[in-house]
Amino acid sequence: MEKLSDLELQNQTILFRQRLDDGETLDDLLPEAFATIREANKRVLGMFAYDVQILGGIALHQGNIAEMKTGEGKTLTATFPLYLNGLSSKGAILVTTNDYLAKRDAEEMGQVFKWLGLTVGVGVFEDDEDVDTETRKAVYDADVTYTTSTALGFDYLTDNLVASKNEKFMRDFNYVIVDEADEVLLDSAQTPLIISGSPRVQSNLYDISDQFVQTLSEEEYYYDEEDKVVYLTSKGSRYADEYFDIDDLYSNKNFELNRHINLALRAHNLYKKNKDYVVEDDEVKLLDIRTGRILEGTRLQSGIHQAIETKEKVKKTKESRAMGSVTYQSLFNMFPKIAGMSGTAKIAEDELISTYKLPVIVIPTNTPVQRIDFPDKVYTTLPEKLQATIDTVKEIHKTGQPILLVSGTVDISEIYSKLLLQEGIAHSVLTAKNVAKEALIIKEAGQLGAVTVATPLAGRGTDIKLGKGVKELGGLAVIGTERMPNSRVDWQLRGRAGRQGDPGMSLFFVSLEDEILINHGPKWVRRYFKNHKDKSQGKLLTQKRFRRAVAQAQEKSEDAAVSARNFTIQYDESLRVQRKKIYALRDSLIFDEESVKDEIDAIFKEMIKYYIAHHPKRTLQSLRRYILDNYSYKFQYYSQDFDIRSDHSVYRLLWHLYRNETIRKEEIIDNPEKISEFYRVSILKAIDECWIEQVDHLQQLKSVVSTRQIAQRNGMFEYYEESLLSYDRLGEEVKKKIIRNVMLSSVDKTPDGKHSIYFV
Numbered sequence: 001m002e003k004l005s006d007l008e009l010q011n012q013t014i015l016f017r018q019r020l021d022d023g024e025t026l027d028d029l030l031p032e033a034f035a036t037i038r039e040a041n042k043r044v045l046g047m048f049a050y051d052v053q054i055l056g057g058i059a060l061h062q063g064n065i066a067e068m069k070t071g072e073g074k075t076l077t078a079t080f081p082l083y084l085n086g087l088s089s090k091g092a093i094l095v096t097t098n099d100y101l102a103k104r105d106a107e108e109m110g111q112v113f114k115w116l117g118l119t120v121g122v123g124v125f126e127d128d129e130d131v132d133t134e135t136r137k138a139v140y141d142a143d144v145t146y147t148t149s150t151a152l153g154f155d156y157l158t159d160n161l162v163a164s165k166n167e168k169f170m171r172d173f174n175y176v177i178v179d180e181a182d183e184v185l186l187d188s189a190q191t192p193l194i195i196s197g198s199p200r201v202q203s204n205l206y207d208i209s210d211q212f213v214q215t216l217s218e219e220e221y222y223y224d225e226e227d228k229v230v231y232l233t234s235k236g237s238r239y240a241d242e243y244f245d246i247d248d249l250y251s252n253k254n255f256e257l258n259r260h261i262n263l264a265l266r267a268h269n270l271y272k273k274n275k276d277y278v279v280e281d282d283e284v285k286l287l288d289i290r291t292g293r294i295l296e297g298t299r300l301q302s303g304i305h306q307a308i309e310t311k312e313k314v315k316k317t318k319e320s321r322a323m324g325s326v327t328y329q330s331l332f333n334m335f336p337k338i339a340g341m342s343g344t345a346k347i348a349e350d351e352l353i354s355t356y357k358l359p360v361i362v363i364p365t366n367t368p369v370q371r372i373d374f375p376d377k378v379y380t381t382l383p384e385k386l387q388a389t390i391d392t393v394k395e396i397h398k399t400g401q402p403i404l405l406v407s408g409t410v411d412i413s414e415i416y417s418k419l420l421l422q423e424g425i426a427h428s429v430l431t432a433k434n435v436a437k438e439a440l441i442i443k444e445a446g447q448l449g450a451v452t453v454a455t456p457l458a459g460r461g462t463d464i465k466l467g468k469g470v471k472e473l474g475g476l477a478v479i480g481t482e483r484m485p486n487s488r489v490d491w492q493l494r495g496r497a498g499r500q501g502d503p504g505m506s507l508f509f510v511s512l513e514d515e516i517l518i519n520h521g522p523k524w525v526r527r528y529f530k531n532h533k534d535k536s537q538g539k540l541l542t543q544k545r546f547r548r549a550v551a552q553a554q555e556k557s558e559d560a561a562v563s564a565r566n567f568t569i570q571y572d573e574s575l576r577v578q579r580k581k582i583y584a585l586r587d588s589l590i591f592d593e594e595s596v597k598d599e600i601d602a603i604f605k606e607m608i609k610y611y612i613a614h615h616p617k618r619t620l621q622s623l624r625r626y627i628l629d630n631y632s633y634k635f636q637y638y639s640q641d642f643d644i645r646s647d648h649s650v651y652r653l654l655w656h657l658y659r660n661e662t663i664r665k666e667e668i669i670d671n672p673e674k675i676s677e678f679y680r681v682s683i684l685k686a687i688d689e690c691w692i693e694q695v696d697h698l699q700q701l702k703s704v705v706s707t708r709q710i711a712q713r714n715g716m717f718e719y720y721e722e723s724l725l726s727y728d729r730l731g732e733e734v735k736k737k738i739i740r741n742v743m744l745s746s747v748d749k750t751p752d753g754k755h756s757i758y759f760v
């Protein structure tokens, strides 16, 4: 490849595509295609990929997660499978963790793809950017697309809410590489993405439920602070029956009341003012637990926000309907081929295989790792730990060795920052939201004498290069001020040091007062802490059992996260099946060129028969009511020989109304294409309205049954059962709505020949 001229090298893309057309496979092309982009990278970017990067590229092409350490050059590695799979013209998507990285990589790596004749798309936009369908289409039609998991998920949901094929912008998924795969595929996958839309009707149940829960005595509800559950005891539900004068709170009829009582119970017990939220400007604003900041514009879903507003007696915001929801598990599993990259995936391989069928392949580092990872230093109390950490930082700082000091939360970072100031040690703090600026600070973090205080979230994907003279001092020192909820995060932090064979070290400080030990540590640790907290005087705990306890606490924390994710997957399962069917149905309608009139005919026939069968005791009045509600606002009279008892007469009447109305509308529209569009939209609207109800209903139901689970009922089973029942009802509802859409919509033609259709 080296010998080829630029033009010859660029021409390879055309040759490869011809060979694909002639029946060769991507696997056949791999060696030559990889050689081509390796040479192109060298010419365009000035980087010639290492052999281990080629190995990584092969692992990615074959649909694995490639575990590659920080600084090994995952960005460059990904260009290999992206180029190869991009040749197929079916799309190769790279998902990064944030907008900044997606844009940066698309710009930098994009140069090479363009040079080789591939198209490149970026799926992230500014918040206020007005993005039209053409632009979105170009993003997903590109051979190679850089985007984020959130943008991809919301685009997927949006794409399945459009009304015509001209508005569709996504094509079938083909191949995706997920950067920071364990974080995206596992950690972020704990909560589903929800797209919300039209406001629901505001209910007055919030107020009465709020008043009700405040009258509850202790035996009437159960609250477990650690597990974060709260529900009415059987005594409580009996009291509710009495209070609201109802037969059974758990019957379907009282679903909404039950749901609101649950919301009020949670608002009063699980959400604490000034910890989980603040009240400011007559509004409830959520706090980010990790950073302590106000999450502007973020609201809790499914009514819990409104329940808190009721509790705090501020104005209630409109509750919006969930219009679509998808978990990352479902989203990524729609790709025929998934691959991922991460520095720390091997530890989570079991879960990655069981959830995504994704094996993890460990790619060796380009040069051997020289970092030294010291065992944890464990202290009894927090102040002792703080002191010991600062002492160590001072020691190291004296030598000029750069230090990265990482804490779990912004609060703790700020404490360290203050302590460093007191010691007169200049440092940068990296907790801000501005990822682009963080990248700059991270670049400085490897210079002589630098001290950088950070949270793990900060500076993802930007590696720390060592400044002049730093190697001789031992490279970067990573100091962790606590063990993170997940050992993968610890390893990511350690991995900041010792990149590309550099020297470096890592060391974690722990106290028995750390959150992870309090929440998940063995009981004896708490006892030990109580007995020794006042007399330990800075003593380092060297016994093995303390380090073991730390490891155990972390394992328990990881297990809790795994089961929370399993729960999410199980709940999503029935929704996933239904979503698949509905979206497929929508697509078949949108893309079907045939007229759907025959189907409409069939639906009317079926529903007329259904009406007749279900109303044996009908009267003239009740039929008239039915017609006014569903067929015509203007219905006046029956013909002479009309016999309300005769099924046949009723059938003829309704069928006649339908025929007349559609003939009338078709005459006004007077264009075959527009006529079939009218019927198509009548169906689509009906499906969407019912489906949105269904998604929303299941969303609400989930919050009710997950608390019932503990109250001796099998919540998951009830959820599945109700989900199925409501899905069956949905089919019927859709048909009823179709009838109304066809019959009660009004069609007008303006003098200039345009026509307008209004649905009820």
Ligand code: ADP
Pocket: 047, 048, 049, 050, 053, 068, 069, 070, 071, 072, 073, 074, 075, 076, 461, 462, 463
């Ligand atoms: P990772 O995401 O694996 O931590 P990056 O993709 O950020 O690593 O790359 C780390 C640094 O290494 C970048 O500055 C990149 O330009 C550089 N790099 C990667 N591969 C090579 C290579 N083959 N030759 C020279 N520099 C490289």
